Amino acid sequence: MTIKGLIFDLDGVIVNTEHNHFLSWKAIADKLSISFTERENEQLKGISRIDSLKVLLKMGKVEISTNDFDALILEKNEHYLASIADLSEKDILPGVKVLLEDAQSKGIKMAIGSSSKNARFILNQLGLTDYFEAIIDGNGVAHPKPHPEVFLNAANELGLEIANCIVFEDAESGIEAALKGGFYVVAVGNPHVADQASEFIPSMLDFNVEDYA
Ligand SMILES: [Mg+2]
Incomplete structure (x- = not known):
């Protein structure tokens, strides 16, 4: 080769930054009362933010409106950006x-x-x-x-x-x-x-x- x-x-x-992602998703999961540990986080690794939230909602069998979905996508990213600002x-x-x-x-x-x-x-x-x-x-x-x-x-x-x-x-x-x-x-x-x-x-x-x- x-x-x-x-x-x-x-x-x-x-x-x-996987741990930063985990903590950001954990904050969202807590808000939705979805049980979320490092183990569940494995399923979110490497996939897009939108797909990750879909997986998280499915895990918790939670349904939300499109507006709430969009707001949570933004919230997760803000949490994450704040946590990686000192990289x-x-x-x-x-x-x-x-x-x-x-x-x-x-x-x-x-x-x-x-x-x-x-x-x-x-x-x-x-x-x-x-x-x-x-x-x-x-x-x-x-x-x-x-x-x-x-x-x-x-x-x-x-x-x-x-x-x-x-x-x-x-x-x-x-x-x-x-x-x-x-x-x-x-x-x-x-x-x-x-x-x-x-x-x-x-x-x-x-x-x-x-x-x-
Ligand atoms: Mg990777």
């Missing part, structure tokens, strides 16, 4: 910065393929924006993961063939999306999804771009 491009999911791969370079997950620098020095192109509508904000907070030639986020796709659109758009914007790109993912929906798109998928950090991907690594420290270039 000749690797010319690396496509990264954001949450759980480059930075871990900085120290929050970048181990091995990520070294890999980005290494890949950049070898002329390998890099993109973000994330469901998050806050991807650009987070990358700015982390000081990583300039590493990426393409940032495909939740604002730019019609079909969220597990649809492959986000990764196909990323490869397309990089001007690369799918066969020359590796996707890094930590969530089931993202791995499914990348596999459907025909990509080689490296599962990072989440042992629960290890056997679903092309390869599993405990952290980015375990990935050496030279093994693929």
Whole structure:
């Protein structure tokens, strides 16, 4: 495999804001008197905010109006944005910065393929924006993961063939999306999804771009 491009999911791969998401959804769940723990939160990982609220409501067998739905979507995001406002370079997950620098020095192109509508904000907070030639986020796709659109758009914007790109993912929906798109998928950090991907690594420290270039 000749690797010319690396496509990264954001949450759980480059930075871990899963706990921020959990606390924000927990606040919404409490408001609706829906029982919600880290265990239920697993079902929300990697899917869009709108789909997450749908799943949450289904869990609690709660029905609400469209207006209330829209208001809760905004409220969740405000809670989350407030909680991630102090993210900085120290929050970048181990091995990520070294890999980005290494890949950049070898002329390998890099993109973000994330469901998050806050991807650009987070990358700015982390000081990583300039590493990426393409940032495909939740604002730019019609079909969220597990649809492959986000990764196909990323490869397309990089001007690369799918066969020359590796996707890094930590969530089931993202791995499914990348596999459907025909990509080689490296599962990072989440042992629960290890056997679903092309390869599993405990952290980015375990990935050496030279093994693929
Ligand atoms: Mg993720």
